């Protein structure tokens with residue numbers, strides 16, 4: 311018996327804890343899950359130069375919590391962000407309106423813990439980030455899904471949901487949106503819809519929670535202004551991340567918010583500051599290199615998306631339906647109605663392929679049952695081709711879809 315098995319912690323656990331985590335068993339051979347990035351897109355040499363330079367110059371500052379730059383984070387990184395947000399997203403803010411956090415997941419937690427209580431309601435894109443949905447469930451918050459089309463959240467549906475809730479005396483706590491390369495559908499909310507959302511937000515007194523973590527990965531390099539930038543009433547909280555543009559393992563994200571929210575979130579951020587070395591390295595690397603790094607990264611991602619779409623068409627024929635995303639790292643795929651992607655997930659995993667089943671990314675179980683999300687950033691081109699071939703084999707065995715294997719009959 312191992313020593314750790316001798317003491318029983320179970321009777322000590324308070325009520326309301328989340329279910330215990332499963333042990334890590336490694337990534338699948340063909341991994342299409344999570345928000346992982348392209349290993350070849352990590353600017354390793356630039357990061358090595360940055361770490362050397364910044365540690366030589368400022369390494370002794372690590373002796374002080376938060377490098378003596380205060381709880382909102384390393385000032386040069388916040389200064390870089392003010393310039394970047396102005397240039398790319400049209401956001402005019404000062405470093406004092408930015409809080410650096412440990413990945414934008416911590417941003418989700420801070421916003422949620424500031425605003426939400428059990429029994430509250432929020433409006434959210436019907437298909438949305440699993441991490442956001444899971445947090446709301448855990449908090450006992452009612453997440454009401456607003457349907458999407460190929461331009462993102464439908465404003466007619468948002469308007470009627472707001473009106474309906476008002477009739478019932480319910481004021482939702484926020485409208486959560488991933489407007490720029492939506493996760494999982496890959497759409498970009500056009501500027502006119504952003505204006506419409508702001509109008510509705512103001513009319514009903516419901517703030518907007520804008521999660522812009524994929525905004526740097528737009529194929530065209532052009533994006534509409536952030537909703538935060540377009541707001542005249544200040545009721546928008548904006549969050550972003552370096553996970554998708556540089557590297558997720560660094561765990562650096564940020565929040566842009568008015569002081570009324572910022573001061574509350576700071577009071578809840580009890581980790582004595584996010585990791586300083588990551589912030590220093592990012593500031594050092596990004597100031598000179600961000601604008602050249604990102605197009606190189608997105609070119610590689612776009613090529614992998616092409617490989618994935620080709621592989622799906624070749625292996626699944628017309629059985630796999632999808633709309634090419636406008637950027638990002640995910641493809642949202644519809645399979646025929648008889649395919650249950652939660653079951654496909656289990657069978658595919660046993661064959662070495664991991665996928666994200668649709669129901670985990672949606673508030674609508676029946677709409678999402680035959681849908682799945684595939685991350686194309688982290689597998690290599692060959693792994694994408696081989697992994698999709700295995701997935702098609704498994705899907706055919708379990709659900710009779712596609713009807714014939716690509717080995718037998720290639721699509722014309």
Ligand SMILES: Cc1ncc(COP(=O)(O)O)c(C=O)c1O
Pocket residue numbers: 344345412413414415416439441488493521523550551552553558561562563
């Ligand atoms: C929409 C969205 N928000 C937030 C996150 C969290 O990212 P991170 O904590 O790495 O910044 C993710 C990760 O995939 C995401 O897809």
